[in-house]
Amino acid sequence: MKKILFVASECVPFIKTGGLADVVGTLPKMFDKSKFDVRVVLPSYTCIPWEYRSKFKYITHFYMDMGWFREPHHVGIMSMEYDGITFYFIDNEYYFSGWAPYGTMRFDIEKYSFFCKAALAILPTLDFHPDIIHCHDWQAGLIPVFLKTMFSDNPFYWNIKTIMTIHNLKFQGIWDIKTIQGITGLPDYLFTPDKLEYKKDANMLKGGLVYADYITTVSNTYAWEIQLDYYGEGLDGLLRARDNSLCGILNGIDYTDYNPSTDKKIYNNYSHWNFRKEKVKNKRALQAELGLPVDDNKYMIAIISRLTDQKGLDLIDWVMNGICDENVQLVVLGTGDAQYENMFKHYQWIMPDRVSANIYYSDDLAHKLYAAADSLLMPSRFEPCGLTQLIALRYGTVPIVRETGGLKDTVEPYNEYEGKGTGFTFANYNAHEMLGIINYSKKVYFENQEAWNNMVSRGMKKDYSWNRSARVYEELYNRLT
DSSP, X not given: OEEEEEEOSOBTTTBOXXXXXXXXXXXXXXXXXXXXXXXXXXXXXXXXXXXXXXXXXXXXXXXXXXXXXXXXXXXXXEEEEETTEEEEEEEOHHHHOSSSSOOOHHHHHHHHHHHHHHHHHTGGGTTOOOSXXXXXXXXXXXXXXXXXXXXXXXXXXXXXXXXXXXXXXXXXXXXXXXXXXXXXXXXXXXXXXXXXXXXXXXXXXXXXXXXXXXXXXXXXXXXXXXXXXXXXXXXXXXXXXXXXXXXXXOXXXXXXXXXXXXXXXXXXXXXXXXXXXXXXXXXXXXXXXXXXXXXXXXXXXXXXXXXXXXGTHHHHHHTHXXXXXXXXXXXXXXXXXXXXXXXXXXXXXXXXXXXXXXXXXXXXXXXXXXXXXXXXXXOOSOOSSOSHHHHHHHTTOEEEEESSHHHHHHOOBOBTTTTBOSBEEEOSSOHHHHHHHHHHHHXXXXXXXXXXXXXXXXXXXXXXXXXXXXXXXXXXXXXXX
16 A cells, blocks of 8 residues: 655645635546555634534654754644545644735745645654655745755655646745745755755755656646746756656546536536537536626637736737627636736726626636636636636536646647537637637638537536546556656
């Protein structure tokens, strides 16, 4: 029985700010339980809902040295079993109290440095000796560093392997060397350009990438892209050097949560057998709910996204009038940068029958929109994996995406001559190229409904469940041990 320990800063259903939480919450359930014992370590945030916190069981507590900046810290250990998985929660109210998991970067650096060291320090007190510690993003980046340095004298830790998974290379945990050394107590020799030093600062994710036994990221194309200067965020040289220990494993989605034939959050259930008649009922109901003209012949485009530069929203701004012609309804759901929130509100104000700007996040409305829309627009500047397009395919909503990262790996471009493809794609980060492919999608939708329905059917039959991804991770775990 292989023992695997996931370490991450967030995880559904306990705490979520992004796709990382979906991965950490869903993937451990998908492994073969006769061969893999997978457990998860998280911070015990006070903002975890009481319905879960009230069920935490106290295991033990102790005090742990950090660097010279602070006295020894309290480390409490709580546990809970949920959906057949054992979760451990590291308790320290100084670090993990508050209304949100993340705060200022300086405090987050200290908080997750403590979390990384504590995640290793608790292991001898648990009845669990992992073969592999699977570290997720910069918040767990110091675990391979501590393991190979400060913990290396203890035989308990000698045979533990580490995997570092990059969910988004843009976030790295960077602060000045003196502060990070003072917080962690790590020795001087680690703060050199071939280890943790990064442009005269210290970089927590870089430390993890240097010291981990293996590196994964969340799609094959992103694994290749981050070795290029444009996408590499300053770490492309290191990632090229570690190319033999780097691979992309595509994220998945939970096919029980996202299933249009059983989803209780949508207006009308349907499957790939009957979507031709049943899916449109969701469009009518959503049009009525949002105050849009109720009309089967409108082409509904969905945007379900954080409203940030990464998501390609500047391209949409350039050609918004071209997208929203008299045959289109654009429905936006999400929050983010004020400029994009205001942009969509402005277009709703001047085109209320064509644009619905829902500047908040609602999981219920997201499900309804996946079921109602004809297409989903994702013109991302970069996209490590992307879950939105996978959910859209599952719900028979045709993705229109830029060919980058996981979008390129999961959306097969429509080919009208061969009758292939599951969506529409464009290559360059260019507003008019994007508008051209949107217009092409409109042409197919209005002029060749049979081809459109066949494309929807192909997309709905694709398997992007976690089961497929879990088998690839199992191979990797077996190889490493």
